[in-house]
Amino acid sequence: MKDLVGTVEFNRQLAPRYFHIRLRLPEAVGVLSGQFAMLRPQGLVEPILRRALAIHRADADAVEFIYLVLGRGLEALTRVREGENVDVLLPLGNTYPTDAVTLEGRRALLVAGGVGSPALFMLAGDLVAKGADVRVYFGGRTKFDLPALDEFEALGCPVTVTTDDGSAGERGFVTAPLERDLVADAGPNGSVIYTCGPWPMMARVGAIAAERGARCFVSLEASMACGFGICVACVVEVCEGSFAPPFKYQKVCTEGPVFPAEAIVW
Amino acid sequence: MVSATESSRDPRLAVEVAGIRFHNPILTASGCCGYGLEFEPLFDLSRIGGICTKGLSAKPLQGNPPPRIQETPAGMLNAIGLQNIGARAFMEQKLPRLRDYDVRVLTNVFGYTVDDYVEAIHMLNDGDGIDGYELNISCPNVKEGGLIIGNDPRAAAEVTEAVKRVAKRPVIVKLSPNISDVAGMARALESAGADALSLINTLVGVSIDIHTRRPRIANVTGGLSGPAIRPVAVRMVWQAAGAVKIPLVGIGGIATAEDAVEFLIAGATAVQIGTASFYDPLATVKAVDGLSAYLDKTGVASVSELTGSIDLSPPPRGH
Known part of the structure; x- marks a missing residue:
């Protein structure tokens, strides 16, 4: 720092x-x-x-x-x-755990919602550079809410686009093609999902991952004053047992921003 | 990181508060510096005068649900709810590392009842490397009648007396600004045995989202801090300075050496920098350097000469 x-x-x-x-x-x-x-x-x-x-x-x-x-x-x-x-x-903050992708060869599914996409772009680039099987699902409210879509597409990995209003890609939520592909591809190798976007989207992605037995990591956003642990404002409520006691609130800035989806109280 | 040595320090900045020698008057404010160690990657902790820790309670506290903060004009509201690891864990996990630095350590102590304060102080008395205690008496619940300790001189004095009976180190009592009679409160605390006073804590405020009509902080009310409260804090330091003989530590919207000097002139012997560290993590060390520069420029011999030097003679004509 x-x-x-x-x-x-x-x-x-x-x-x-x-x-x-x-x-x-x-x-x-x-x-x-x-x-x-x-x-x-x-x-x-x-x-x-x-x-x-x-x-x-x-x-x-x-x-x-x-x-x-x-x-x-x-x-x-x-x-x-x-x-x-x-x-x-x-x-x-911390980084995304990627061993399951880079060492075990699991597929990486990156699910971006609107301005959540920048938090996933470096990850996408790193994984593609390492030869991983990467698929990007990018959703926005309109075609104007897909920032740097061209940069994701330039990485060469498949990018599935959705918009709420149908102005670009498939009409609807980004979780629809994600779920469809997970059902089709639910092989023994499984997938690892990384997501950043609006809270309800990430909650739904986490739930889909849990249903399909996929590991899922979320990158959270929170109101924060400092960014390095002194204001203790940016907390998120976590499930009992996911972190060492006594705290049910963890700081997004230093314990995150990346958390296992199952650790969060959605 | 090489620790600041005595020879690299500016002797003109040394001050003494409640019998504690600080090599400069710039301290971190409680609730705005974690346990001090969070600044380790950014600067040598020995460069600042002191660290006043996040409020510690006898037992760990979970704090309030989020959202906990809201930015406001030239300031912010917070209702963190004193989330802390507890006095015991502080001594085991944090204090040994703080001892690596030549910096005075004040532990801010918080409780809901007189017994809570006494219990925490008993624990902290065993801590090696703690130089003093700062009592946070701005909490909203006490055993009898739901009085707010920090708003009632008798309750505040009772806590202070109880803590003074068991404390093995100097006790600085931190005043709430949410009172009308600063002088009366300051005198009550001095009579109760406080070794020094620090002021001010945050001002209670509310911010509402006009679209949802919901409070922007889950706790509804929050404490206002930042540059917005500075004139209120300077006023209260000045009023307290006129009422008591014990030293004062100024707090409230201080971001620079110039802000610190304003508090010294009003009557403070030392100051704490809080909210500014959120947006300028090096604010404390910059203020230390800035104080030396101020003395160079003005020819004032030492910062202690500034304390209480407010000039109340009529302003010259034309102003």
């Missing part, structure tokens, strides 16, 4: 309310898939708190983020221009 000043290389709009930012870092930082950062335009007075964003891409000395503008914090980030500075604390 380092607190660095990143310099904006680009900060461009992808779709209504979606932006893509790339920051040049003053030093090399090792980033694992699933990790995140806390960002704030340098010198910003208000709002005070940094915003947590999943790391979409990481080179040796640069990181990229894709973000959906939901409030005044990320609204402020949209106004940062090329050459300007952003305070960035990174890398934060």
